Amino acid sequence: MDYLVVAVAAPIFDTLTSAAKGPDIPAVGVRVLVPLGRRRITGYVLGTTPELKTEYTIRPILDVLDREPLFGADLVPFFRWIADYYQYPIGEVIKCALPGGLTSQSGRQATLTQKGREELSALLPSPPPGAGPWFTDLIATGSLSRAACAAIWRGKGKKLLLAWQAKNLVTIDEVLQAATTKAKTEVCLTLTEPLPDITLKKSGEKTLNLIREQQSSHKAVVSRRDISKLYSGAGKAIRSLVELGVVSLIDRQVYRDPFGEQPPFYPRPEVLTPEQGAVLEQILPKIESQTFTPFLIHGVTGCGKTEVYLRAAETTLAQGRTVLVLVPEIALATQIEGHFFSRFGDKIALLHSGLTSGERFDEWQRIARGQALIVVGARSAIFAPLANLGLIIVDEEHDPAYKQDDNLRYNARDLAVLRGRENRAVVLLGSATPAVTSYYNGLHGKFTTLTLAKRIFDRPLPEVEIVDLKKVPTVSEQSPLFSPNLRRALQDNYAKGDQSLIFLNRRGFANLLLCQDCGHSISCPHCEVTLTLHKQKQRLICHYCGHQSASAALCPHCRSANVRQCGFGTERIEEELRLIVPKATIARLDRDTTSSNRKDFIKILQAVRTRETDILVGTQMITKGHHFPHVTLVGIIWADTGLTLPDYKAAERTFQLLSQVTGRAGRGEKPGRVIIQTFQPDHYAVVAAKEHDYQSFYDRDVSLRHALNYPPYSRLVNVKFSGDREELVSQAALECAALARKSKNAASVEILGPAPAPLSKLRNRYRWQLLLKGQDLPSLTGLGHLLRTSPPAQVRNNKVRMTLDIDPDSML
Numbered sequence: 001m002d003y004l005v006v007a008v009a010a011p012i013f014d015t016l017t018s019a020a021k022g023p024d025i026p027a028v029g030v031r032v033l034v035p036l037g038r039r040r041i042t043g044y045v046l047g048t049t050p051e052l053k054t055e056y057t058i059r060p061i062l063d064v065l066d067r068e069p070l071f072g073a074d075l076v077p078f079f080r081w082i083a084d085y086y087q088y089p090i091g092e093v094i095k096c097a098l099p100g101g102l103t104s105q106s107g108r109q110a111t112l113t114q115k116g117r118e119e120l121s122a123l124l125p126s127p128p129p130g131a132g133p134w135f136t137d138l139i140a141t142g143s144l145s146r147a148a149c150a151a152i153w154r155g156k157g158k159k160l161l162l163a164w165q166a167k168n169l170v171t172i173d174e175v176l177q178a179a180t181t182k183a184k185t186e187v188c189l190t191l192t193e194p195l196p197d198i199t200l201k202k203s204g205e206k207t208l209n210l211i212r213e214q215q216s217s218h219k220a221v222v223s224r225r226d227i228s229k230l231y232s233g234a235g236k237a238i239r240s241l242v243e244l245g246v247v248s249l250i251d252r253q254v255y256r257d258p259f260g261e262q263p264p265f266y267p268r269p270e271v272l273t274p275e276q277g278a279v280l281e282q283i284l285p286k287i288e289s290q291t292f293t294p295f296l297i298h299g300v301t302g303c304g305k306t307e308v309y310l311r312a313a314e315t316t317l318a319q320g321r322t323v324l325v326l327v328p329e330i331a332l333a334t335q336i337e338g339h340f341f342s343r344f345g346d347k348i349a350l351l352h353s354g355l356t357s358g359e360r361f362d363e364w365q366r367i368a369r370g371q372a373l374i375v376v377g378a379r380s381a382i383f384a385p386l387a388n389l390g391l392i393i394v395d396e397e398h399d400p401a402y403k404q405d406d407n408l409r410y411n412a413r414d415l416a417v418l419r420g421r422e423n424r425a426v427v428l429l430g431s432a433t434p435a436v437t438s439y440y441n442g443l444h445g446k447f448t449t450l451t452l453a454k455r456i457f458d459r460p461l462p463e464v465e466i467v468d469l470k471k472v473p474t475v476s477e478q479s480p481l482f483s484p485n486l487r488r489a490l491q492d493n494y495a496k497g498d499q500s501l502i503f504l505n506r507r508g509f510a511n512l513l514l515c516q517d518c519g520h521s522i523s524c525p526h527c528e529v530t531l532t533l534h535k536q537k538q539r540l541i542c543h544y545c546g547h548q549s550a551s552a553a554l555c556p557h558c559r560s561a562n563v564r565q566c567g568f569g570t571e572r573i574e575e576e577l578r579l580i581v582p583k584a585t586i587a588r589l590d591r592d593t594t595s596s597n598r599k600d601f602i603k604i605l606q607a608v609r610t611r612e613t614d615i616l617v618g619t620q621m622i623t624k625g626h627h628f629p630h631v632t633l634v635g636i637i638w639a640d641t642g643l644t645l646p647d648y649k650a651a652e653r654t655f656q657l658l659s660q661v662t663g664r665a666g667r668g669e670k671p672g673r674v675i676i677q678t679f680q681p682d683h684y685a686v687v688a689a690k691e692h693d694y695q696s697f698y699d700r701d702v703s704l705r706h707a708l709n710y711p712p713y714s715r716l717v718n719v720k721f722s723g724d725r726e727e728l729v730s731q732a733a734l735e736c737a738a739l740a741r742k743s744k745n746a747a748s749v750e751i752l753g754p755a756p757a758p759l760s761k762l763r764n765r766y767r768w769q770l771l772l773k774g775q776d777l778p779s780l781t782g783l784g785h786l787l788r789t790s791p792p793a794q795v796r797n798n799k800v801r802m803t804l805d806i807d808p809d810s811m812l
Contacts, residue, residue: 002050003058006034006043007091013083015046015090019060026061028076029069029368029385031102033062042102044094046076070098070368071385078419086806087781087788088408096408097383099360107146108153109175110161112138116169130160138170146175154798183365184358185251188221189238196245207237208246221252263338264609269307276304279450280311286426287315287391294417294427296397296442298434299452300461300692301663302627305430306336308452309393310343312428313374317344321390321425323374326381326412328399328624330354330601335625336395337376344374351377351384354601379404379412382419389423392416396624397429397438398656403809411807413438432663432694433656436705439698440712455667462634462665462672464690468681469638481568486635486675487580493633494581494614498670500633502577502617503661505641507590508532508569513540515555516562522552528761534592535571545763573637574617581615589618623660629668634661639678639686646758647811648710651685655697658689709750711807715777717784718808719770720757723800726766730754732794732802733768736787740772745783749774758812765801771811781806 002025004018018034026032026045034043040062052058071094079097083090095102112120120128120139127135134152138144144152149172152158164170189211200208210230214222227234241247272280279297286293299305313323327336330352340348349363349372366372368385375384379402394402394416402412413429420427429438429447442449455461467483482490493500510533513522523530524542531540531549538551555563574588587593587604594601607613608628616622616631642654658676666672678686688697706713719736723729733754740751750773757767774780784804794800 002048003052004032004061005046005049006032006061007046007079007089007094008034008036008041008043009091009095010036010041011089011092013089016043017049017052017058018043019058021061021064026064027069028073029066029071031065031070033065035059035062039107042095044070044091046079046090047073068365068368070102070364071383072368072387074387074423075383075385078415078422081418082408082410082415085781086408086410087784087804093408097380099357099364101357102361107175108149108172109146110138110144110149110170110172112142112170113168116164117142120164120169128160130156132157183361184254186254187224188250188252189224189227189247190221190250191215192245192248198244198246200244200246201237201240203233203237204240204244204246206231207234207241210234211247221250223252224249263341264606266339266342268310268343272307272311273304273454273456275452275454276308276311279308279452282448282450283308283312283426283428284315287312288319290319290321290390290424292421292424292426294420294429294447296434296438296447296449297428297430297452298439298442298449298694299430299432300455301432301660302455302459302667303432303452304456305395305452306339309336309395309428309430310339312391312393312426313340313344316391316426317347317373319390321388322386323391323393324381324384324386324389324416324419325374325376325393325395326402326416327376327378327395328401329378329621335605335627340374340376347373349375349384351375351381353378353380382410382412382415389419389425392420392425392427394427394429396431396660398431398433398435399624400653400809403807405810409803409805409808411809414807433659434694436652436698436701437712439694440702459666459668460671461692462662462674464662464674464676464692466681466686466690467675467677469677469679472677481573481576481637482580482635483675483677486677489633489673489675490577490581490615490635494584496632498632499608499611499613499628499630500615500635501622501628501631501661501664502573502615502635502637503619503622504568504570504573504617504637505619505657506567506569507543507571507592507619508541509535509571509575510565511567511569512565513552514564514566515558515560516564517560518555518558520555520557522556522563526762526764528759532569533565535575544759568637570617570619577615577617584614585612586615586617587613589616589622591619591621594621620657622664623657626664627667628664630670631664632666632668632670632672634665634672634674636661636674636676636678639676639689640680643680643683643685645812648705648708649809651683651697651701654683655685655689655701658686659692659694662689662692709773714750714773714775715780716808717772717780718805718811719754719772719784719787720803720805721754721768721770721795721800722762722765723794724764724766725799728794728799729766729768730756732792732800733770735792735794736802737770739790739792740770740783740787743783743786745779745786748776748779749783769811 004020006016006018008016028045028047030045032043032045033040079090079093083093134144134148165172210227211222242249283295297305316323349367351363367375370387375381375386394413397413404410417427441447467485472483490500512530513533521530524547526545526547527542529544531542534541539548540551541548552563554561570588570590574586577586587607589604608616611630639658642650662674665674680686684700721729721733737754752771754768754770757769760767772780772783791802795802
């Protein structure tokens with residue numbers, strides 16, 4: 001008898017061995033409910049293993065949760081590699097890969113007994129020692145939810161609740177939380193064949209005729225809801241028809257369409273540019289021969305990379321293989337899905353966070369069943385269960401959004417290359433501003449670099465003007481945010497009937513409220529950052545934890561009314577623009593204007609394309625991939641936003657942002673103009689962006705990295721510590737650093753720190769970090785494994801959380 005190999009959705013690094021519930025062996029990729037100690041938890045079948053001789057009792061699974069697999073056996077090695085490389089539990093890897101809401105697991109629920117209600121209520125209003133705010137909820141409602149009990153079990157109240165249980169003051173029961181996402185179904189009607197020879201009432205005859213009419217239009221089954229809409233008396237008649245055996249009821253899955261309204265149509269160009277043709281001459285033979293080849297397509301903005309992607313996808317589908325298209329965020333997904341939908345129609349499935357959990361589940365099932373041959377999605381779409389994968393496209397491959405920054409900290413671009421290798425697929429990494437590491441890999445033979453140096457129709461790149469803000473005089477009656485050059489350019493561009501785009505990578509109205517009497521700045525109570533004023537909402541908001549408070553009229557420290565709004569964001573830029581160009585139609589695109597739903601985002605973009613909007617203001621959401629042919633002016637309010645960050649990638653990110661937003665200008669028939677305002681006009685990232693010179697930027701940046709031994713000349717592991725008591729966090733970090741320096745791997749690994757993180761407190765948790773840097777990957781991963789498996793007492797006791805960030809993208 002074979003046993004099942006099961007990965008569980010819990011922080012367990014090894015797989016479990018389970019017995020099947022009956023004679024049938026669940027398929028690979030099916031979810032099962034398994035016992036884990038006294039709990040019940042979701043597991044994922046990874047395969048089978050022969051019968052084992054063991055002294056342990058092998059427990060059977062409790063239930064099979066799926067009728068069909070959620071992923072195929074070909075993805076199991078992929079999941080195992082991810083778990084090993086990123087040192088993350090394999091069951092948690094799979095949980096992260098699948099659509100949300102598919103995990104069932106047991107927990108605890110506490111309920112007051114009658115004795116407990118009488119005795120514990122007498123302790124109010126003061127909770128007993130060891131009890132937290134949950135005590136008041138327990139007395140008020142008579143119970144504690146599964147989530148509340150889970151929080152108590154991680155804190156200090158566990159012993160108190162168990163003691164009350166022993167005294168019969170509370171009962172603690174195990175409860176099962178079912179999966180929250182499942183297939184949507186509707187009740188449908190089908191006629192019995194042959195129909196029984198009976199006489200029906202008038203309402204029954206009418207209902208039966210409606211069902212026949214619907215079936216005559218090539219419908220095998222008819223929705224009960226549709227019939228009820230056509231005839232208000234159908235409900236009772238249908239029940240009668242079922243009882244008489246004339247009609248049968250069946251459940252049918254309903255597909256939740258993620259597209260909403262149909263994307264815009266983009267026609268297929270009749271001819272390619274010479275550069276597009278030359279690039280495809282190298283790509284298509286590799287697709288046809290099913291040879292794993294990673295290509296880096298380095299193409300300037302507006303060069304036609306998307307058409308290269310589409311032609312490569314056409315060839316891949318002709319080979320009977322499937323296509324995966326990754327984009328860094330929903331903003332770009334909306335743009336590129338229109339191109340693919342125009343070319344391939346309903347062969348496309350979408351996977352990104354803009355979908356509801358139900359829509360995402362339906363799309364996942366379409367992919368797993370082979371009903372969708374092309375997947376377009378953001379970072380997590382790298383896990384899409386595509387069979388016979390032949391082409392993977394990573395658009396804007398440089399974008400940091402491909403790196404997950406919590407839980408499983410994977411990089412989708414790197415996993416795209418791995419998945420391509422495992423499937424003998426071609427991988428296209430496209431960007432106008434490749435990541436320094438990717439360009440390095442191209443120069444050293446790991447990738448094949450292809451170049452698209454010209455825009456389509458030989459359109460020129462925009463002229464770029466740098467404004468040194470140190471030399472701009474401050475005039476009280478004019479906005480200090482717009483230099484005279486930018487003000488005039490905006491007014492002239494509007495007068496010509498052309499569109500403008502204004503970029504600032506900071507949302508809100510003012511990012512600092514400062515008391516001019518005592519110098520106090522209004523900060524988030526949960527983070528070591530200042531609150532940002534959002535004027536339209538009249539709220540102060542923390543952009544890290546989401547904390548909100550009313551806009552401050554008085555200083556909370558000295559009660560002075562002399563509170564000044566300092567700094568600026570896109571909301572203030574929008575307000576200032578209405579004074580500079582009062583008759584223009586101005587729109588803003590940032591997380592504040594599009595957070596409610598994806599339709600708001602599409603609506604704003606559509607207004608720009610149809611020229612209803614004269615000036616678009618936005619954050620980095622407007623910098624990548626958008627094609628606005630009538631935008632002839634781009635203004636960058638403050639180019640220095642990211643240059644001062646304590647991160648070795650600060651210059652790279654600044655250059656990429658400036659180059660990408662610059663590329664939005666002059667993509668139509670008229671030439672473009674860009675005005676960059678900066679306090680550092682001589683910085684090499686700013687100068688290279690002005691000259692559209694990636695090579696000079698790369699040469700300067702990579703030489704600095706070589707001197708400091710940063711990637712691509714080394715690999716990094718950032719060991720992060722966090723907790724609600726700073727002394728315990730710092731102690732855990734120091735003990736780990738001491739252990740690392742005593743390790744046999746320490747000779748080939750540079751150990752930096754520990755030290756407080758640049759953002760030293762977020763969401764009520766103090767943060768420290770320890771950086772491991774080295775060229776020898778086995779030594780780095782070995783040292784990481786040592787720290788993970790031999791953690792200090794603060795981590796073992798759950799007082800401090802320790803995580804490993806392999807190949808970190810941000811040092812903040």
